[in-house]
Amino acid sequence: MTRPRRDPRAEWAAQFVAGAGLRPRYDRTRRAAAGRPRRDPRSEREAQRVGAAARPRYDLGQAGRPLGEAVVAPPRSVPEAPQTIIVEAPAFLVAVVPDAPGGRLSGHDRQVLGAARALAGREGAVAAIVEGACEGLGAAGADRVLRLEAAEGYDPAARAARVEAALAALAARHTLFPESLDGGDLARRVAVGLREPLFTNAEVVAAKGLVRPARGRRVEQSLAAPRFATVAPDAAADYAGPPREARAVPIDGPTPPPPKSILSATRIPADPATVPLSLAEFVVSAGNGLTDLDSFRQVVAALHATPGASRVLCDAGLMPRHSQVGASGTVLAATCYFALGISGAPQHLQGVAGCEHVVAVNTDLHAAMIERAGLAVVQDAQAVMPALLRLLAQETAGRATGAGKAP
Amino acid sequence: MRIAVLLSAGLHPVSGAPVLPRVEAQAIRLAAGLAASSEIFGLHAGPEAAAVAEALGQGLDRIEHVAVAAGEDPVPALVARLAERAPDLILAGRRSQGGDESGLVPYALARALAMPLMPDVVAAAAAEDGALRLDQSLGRGALRRVLVRGPVVVTCHPDAPAPLAYAYGRARRGRVETVAIAPVATPAPALAAEERPYRRRPRIVKGAPAGGSAAERLKAATGESGPAGSGRLLIQPDPEDAAREILTYLRQIGVVAAPAEPKT
Amino acid sequence: MTSLMPLTTVFPGLVWLMAALALVQGLRRAALWRVGAAAPVAWLDGLAKLPRRYLVDVHHVVARDPYASRMHAVVAGGLLAASILTALAILPPLAGFRPYWFLVALAFGVTAVGSLLVGARRYPSKQKRLSAGHFQILPFLLLAYAVGGTLTALLLAFGAGSGVFGSVALALAAAGGLGLAFEVRHGPMRHAAAGALHLVAHPRPGRFGGRPDTALQPLDLDAPRLGSEMPADFTWNRLLSYDACVSCGRCETACPAFAAGQPLNPKKLIQDLVAGLSPAEPAYAGNPYPGGRAAEGERGALARLIGPDARIHPDTLWSCTTCRACVEECPMMIEHVDAVVSLRRHETLERGALPEKAVGPVTELRQSGDPGGRPLAARTDFAAGVELPRIADGGQAEILLWLGEGAYDLRYGRSLRALVRLLREAHVDFAVLGPEERDTGDLARRLGDEATFQGLARENIATLAQYRFDRIVTADPHALHALRNEYPALGGCYTVVHHTAFLLELIRAGRLNPGRLPDLSVTYHDPCYLARYNGETEAPRAVLDAIGVARREMSRSGRRAMCCGGGGGAPVSDVPGERRIPDLRMAQAAETGAGIVAVACPSCTAMLEGVTDRKAEIRDVAELLLQAVEAGR
Known part of the structure; x- marks a missing residue:
């Protein structure tokens, strides 16, 4: 489902040097059309050469070939001039209903589009069903776009009814939803509404079939691609090819909304200061290396983070017990953990095992937390906190006067 | 109720x-x-x-x-x-x-x-x-x-x-x-899926291109290629520099909003 | 009076009157015990053994405080002797025999000296652990009775009993004596009457037999009410035992939770049970629960004991580490831990009112057989690289090694690896249950979840029944206690040996030849569940001596050691206090100056390792022995 299949025979044929006697000869330096570029160690080495002194010097930190960029850059900035792919008469359609919160595709949406693209292959087309305006659909792999009218307020039943109508009109071979909170909800409503079975939480999406876990991940169920499926997060890769057309498809008039039962809906954003530690996205945590907890609290507030603490501070009553991080406190699921003056006892590290990124500031170079951290600063946290506060204050001031950007 | x-x-x-x-x-x-x-x-x-x-x-x-x-x-x-x-x-x-x-x-x-x-x-x-x-x-x-x-x-x-x-x-x-009850609705359509023991699959790594080679995917997975790389260590930096580094890092991973953008 | 009747009759009559008053007051109190549940009591056996229980077992505890021991011997001995001798003087031949009155005067004199000793503990300033209230007037009552008695007896001895002086002396004796008798219902003298009866009808007669009787009694899960909610739910002899409390405060000095400022004071807890029984009970006048809670709550045999507004706050109940230090110190042989567990059983089984943080571990225990909800097969992960035979492979082994919950812990895995390597070194035929081993249920049982404990115990007993082994060796004293002492009641009888005892056996048999590590200075921390629950204090010390380390003792060691804070579900209940128990224990260890604290229990290892800024290293006895064995090669 990912790389195009290699055809060794064709590659050999392309490399054939014609008219060189009885024995066939091949030019192996010639690049295969679809393959990976062949490395030339000699020229790479030459590129690393610094200056032109008699004694050659090489900068080995500089990669001869920008390997990293291909990974870091988003797919749309592929060096070659991207050419939009147009599928004029698709053999079949694969529909995708992305969440697209705020008119922007989420990472999960892109993955589902990538999965749909893999299902569609060369002949099929991917049709995205979105509400209101949504950008970047073509780059994410959509050939067709159905724009439903944007609904006001929260009414999942009405949205499901609109999507049902659109799907009925589209007659797609497969329909994929993201298995997210809203997407999973919508998928189930639509599937039940259309009396179709739903293959939920697929962890593998390929033309051969879909696979989902069941019975507490003891078994997996596989099935040739069904009509309706939801795709688990991080199960499929984004679409990485050239942009697609994303041609708008007209749809019929509005569908009558079902009776309203929701009187009002208000969104309450998570307040980082009060959100339960186990749900927090970004935790700034204080340890024994801190003495000034007032500036710690200011840092937490300035970074819009959730405060945490090591056991010692909680035992001493300096921080509330519910802010304790660790095996005996709260086990975190945060994206980032910022540890100030925490050396990292084993029980504490157990609490942050699930954190993707860790930043640590500690005076002890050999502290376990420094080892665990993605960015480790061996420095007194007491000194770093005011510096951080000053920096944030400067930026705020700069923004307020419109003077410009901080670095 | x-x-x-x-x-x-x-x-x-x-x-x-x-x-x-x-x-x-x-x-x-x-x-x-x-x-x-x-x-x-x-x-x-x-x-x-x-x-x-x-x-x-x-x-x-x-x-x-x-x-x-x-x-x-x-x-x-x-x-x-x-x-x-x-x-x-x-x-x-x-x-x-x-x-x-x-x-x-x-x-x-x-x-x-x-x-x-x-x-x-x-x-x-x-x-x-x-x-x-x-x-x-x-x-x-x-x-x-x-x-x-x-x-x-x-x-x-x-x-x-x-x-x-x-x-x-x-x-x-x-x-x-x-x-005891007499069912009224008709049962929902079921999928006839094939079952086998669960096999854990590698999660798709964020930022890895679908078409990349195995080596590229490995690099993306281990984070060796990006500037945020694995384990950057600053020893006794100036506190101001340290603060700047930390803030840059936090912005890179997206937990702190960029300075010029208004908070959402 | 004296004009109507001779003093030789009135004086013994006074003592008989005292006895009658004491009996009435005692019976009024005893009527309250009748609300308690029935309990089987071996009356004749208890009565026959009363003198021995009092003179040997009680004295053994009392004698730990030599002053109190002497004081009690003098004042109680004198009081009894003087009163009995005087009472006998109702017989005319004795009443007329003047040298007899010298003897009586001597006995009263001894009592007077004792009364002064009693007074010296309370005046001018009271010892901290003692209670005030009615106890503060005790020395005066004793002194009045003793001095009045001495003077009266002396007057009779000199044959000058008819004067005004005689009346004054008699009045003094009557005031003191009747006061003492009156105090049998609510005051200090209750301990004498209830205490004696308690020794006869003790709920754990086994503990006087020389062997520790510490297993919790299994709860009948089909009983109409589970655990104790109110005083009436306790058996009558338990209610009696709480009345025996003399408020001496030895339990509170020994209690680790009290020392850490957690809201538990064993003396106040027992006094709350006493006061909860009767609204007429005078106010408690000892040290309160730390944290200064003032709620009084309802009183009476049917009043709820536990609750935020009841006499005992739930935090008090969940602070207990079940270390039995209070029971060990109690001169009245009261079973505090049984009371705590009985109250916890009601909270957990009937109300589901476990402490918030304990709900998760107990639920996982019930559902998956491990408090952490980890796969049972992962228990042997610690042994990566060490061969660990499974008993399922051969069906039998000489030694079954019970790994316990500590095996999941990274730190404790090191201790277990050391133990396994020692067993290999000594060519012991051993095996583990592997994924068939479930938790013993100790945590659930101490937290009052008897249903989960019995379920786990049944499953473990069924597993063990499939295999043949001679003995079970375990490094976890909590598992040891459950397997050795608590499983028999559910039908599983095994010979269970703690790893320190087994290692000592191997050393003595010459199967392990440790070198000597004279450079190490070690202090040994006794696990409660090994030392107090099972009386094993010597084997680990003998192992340490065999490897030649410089061994030092902490001020509290052996059966009187202080808890690490890791027992009884206290770490999962996590009731806040002013200090932490392991910090206190490590401070005691630091006083010895030893560089290594030797431990023999996974809970102790985890708790003591968790102390920040500690100077000493925490090493299991097995780890030290392995180091010595490797040094001796």
């Missing part, structure tokens, strides 16, 4: 022992907290009532059991019983545990009973004139507060308050009643 809590025969995720799914125990707690005077009962459709007897120790006094053969769709039987009892609120877990875990049953019920469904609720309270105030989880502690007029089907999210402790004495006093 009459509240029905849907119970399923779950399996423990690690030991595989038959247990009450945690999220259903949380749903019981939501129901118990809603109104002291309300009538709360559990409802289970399955071959055996013993599978959900554990719920009696976690806040339910009475469970109704509708006998349904193993492997059969429980929805028609549940619809029939719920139509008879006509509860004002039907609570369920967002996914079952140990079965197909597709989470479709509450939706099928809501459709068949023509009731609205509110998913992923973490808190519930009675509002004025019979409405319900429900807090839906939007992940990471964000909520959507919805005012809804019942009767309504509500699924409970795992971020709801932790379940009440199991009390053996209460479980002993509670009772399970088996009710």
Whole structure:
């Protein structure tokens, strides 16, 4: 489902040097059309050469070939001039209903589009069903776009009814939803509404079939691609090819909304200061290396983070017990953990095992937390906190006067 | 107020022992907290009532059991019983545990009973004139507060308050009643999936291109290529520099908003 | 009076009157015990053994405080002797025999000296652990009775009993004596009457037999009520035992939770049970629960004991580490831990009112057989690289190694690896249950969840019944206690040996030849469940001596050691205090100056390792022995 299949025979044929006697000869330096570029160690080495002194010097930190960029850059900035792919008469359609919160595709949406693209292959087309305006659909792999009218307020039943109508009109071979909170909800409503079975939480999406876990991940169920499926997060890769057309498809008039039962809906954003530690996205945590907890609290507030603490501070009553991080406190699921003056006892590290990124500031170079951290600063946290506060204050001031950007 | 809590025969995720799914125990707690005077009962459709007897120790006094053969769709039987009892609120877990875990049953019920469904609720309270105030989880502690007029089907999210402790004495006093029912709705279409032991698959690494080579994917996975690389270490930097580095790093991973953008 | 009747009759009559008053007051109190549940009591056996229990077992505890021991011997001995001798003087031949009155005067004199000793503990300033209230007037009553008695007896001895002086002396004796008798219902003298009866009808007669009787009694899960909610739910002899409390405060000095400022004071707890029984009980006048809670709550045999507004706050109940230090120190042989567990059983089984943080571990125990909800097969993960035979492979082994919950812990895995390597070194035929081993249920049982404990115990007993082994060796004293002492009541009888005892056996048999590590200075921390629950204090010390380390003792060691704070579910209940128990214990260890604290229990290892800024290293006895064995090669 990912790389195009290699055809060794064709590659050999392309490399054939014609008219060189009885024995066939091949030019192996010639690049295969679809393959990976062949490395030339000699020229790479030459590129690393610094200056032109008699004694050659090489900068080995500089990669001869920008390997990293291909990974870091988003797919749309592929060096070659991207050419939009147009599928004029698709053999079949694969529909995708992305969440697209705020008119922007989420990472999960892109993955589902990538999965749909893999299902569609060369002949099929991917049709995205979105509400209101949504950008970047073509780059994410959509050939067709159905724009439903944007609904006001929260009414999942009405949205499901609109999507049902659109799907009925589209007659797609497969329909994929993201298995997210809203997407999973919508998928189930639509599937039940259309009396179709739903293959939920697929962890593998390929033309051969879909696979989902069941019975507490003891078994997996596989099935040739069904009509309706939801795709688990991080199960499929984004679409990485050239942009697609994303041609708008007209749809019929509005569908009558079902009776309203929701009187009002208000969104309450998570307040980082009060959100339960186990749900927090970004935790700034204080340890024994801190003495000034007032500036710690200011840092937490300035970074819009959730405060945490090591056991010692909680035992001493300096921080509330519910802010304790660790095996005996709260086990975190945060994206980032910022540890100030925490050396990292084993029980504490157990609490942050699930954190993707860790930043640590500690005076002890050999502290376990420094080892665990993605960015480790061996420095007194007491000194770093005011510096951080000053920096944030400067930026705020700069923004307020419109003077410009901080670095 | 009459509240029905849907119970399923779950399996423990690690030991595989038959247990009450945690999220259903949380749903019981939501129901118990809603109104002291309300009538709360559990409802289970399955071959055996013993599978959900554990719920009696976690806040339910009475469970109704509708006998349904193993492997059969429980929805028609549940619809029939719920139509008879006509509860004002039907609570369920967002996914079952140990079965197909597709989470479709509450939706099928809501459709068949023509009731609205509110998913992923973490808190519930009675509002004025019979409405319900429900807090839906939007992940990471964000909520959507919805005012809804019942009767309504509500699924409970795992971020709801932790379940009440199991009390053996209460479980002993509670009772399970088996009710005979004639199913009314037709069963939902089923998928004939092939089953085999679960195989853990590598998660797709963020930022890795789909068409990249194995070497590129490895580099993306180990984070060797990016500037944020693995384990940057600054030894005794100037505090100002350290602060700048930290802030840059935090912005890179996206937990702190960029300076020029207004906060959302 | 004296004009109507001779003093030789009135004086013994006074003592008989005292006895009658004491009996009435005692019976009024005893009527309250009748609300308690029935309990089987071996009356004749108890009565026959009363003198021995009093003179040997009680004295053994009392004698730990030499002053109190002497004081009690003098004042109680004198009081009894003087009163009995005087009472006998009702017989005319004795009444007329003047030298007899010298003897009586001597006995009263001894009592007077004792009374002064009693007074010296309370005046001018009271010792901290003692209670005030009615206890503060005790020395005066004793002194009045003793001095009045001495003077009266002397007057009679000199044959001058008819004067005004005689009346004054008699009045003094009557005031003191009747006061003492009156105090049998609510005051200090209750301990004498209830204490004696308690020794006869003790709920754990086994503890006087020389062997520790510490297993919790299994709860009948079909009983109409589970655990104790109110005083009437306790058996009558337990209610009696709480009345025996003399408020000496030895338990509170020994209690680790009290020392850490957690809201538990064993003396106040027992006094709350006493006061909860009767609304007429005078106010408690000892040290309160730390944290200064003032709620009084309802009183009476049917009043709830536990609750935020009841006499005992739930935090008090969940602070207990079940270390039995209070029971060990109690001169009245009161079983505090049984009371705590009985109250916890009601909270957990009937009300589901476990502490919030304990709900998770107990639920996982019930559902998956491990408090952490980890796969049972992962228990042997610690042994990566060490061969660990499974008993399922051969069906039998000489030694079954019970790994316990500590095996999941990274730090404790090191200790277990050391133990396994030692067993290999000594060519012991051993095996583990592997994925068939479930938790013993100790945590659930101490937290009052008897149903989960019995379920786990039954499953473990069924597993063990499939295999043949001679003995079980375990490094976890909590597992040891459950397997050795608590499983027999559920039908599983095994010979269970702690790893320190087994290692000592191997050393003595010459199967392990450790070198000597004279450079190490070690202090040994006794685990409660080994030392107090099972009386094993010597084997680990003998192992340490065999490897030649410089061994030092902490001020509290052996059966009187202080808890690490890791027992009884206290770490999962996590009731906040002013200090932490392991910090206190490590401070005591630091006083010895030893560089290594030797431990023999996974809970102790985890708790003591968790102390920040500690100077000493925490090493299991097995780890030290392995180091010595490797040094001796």
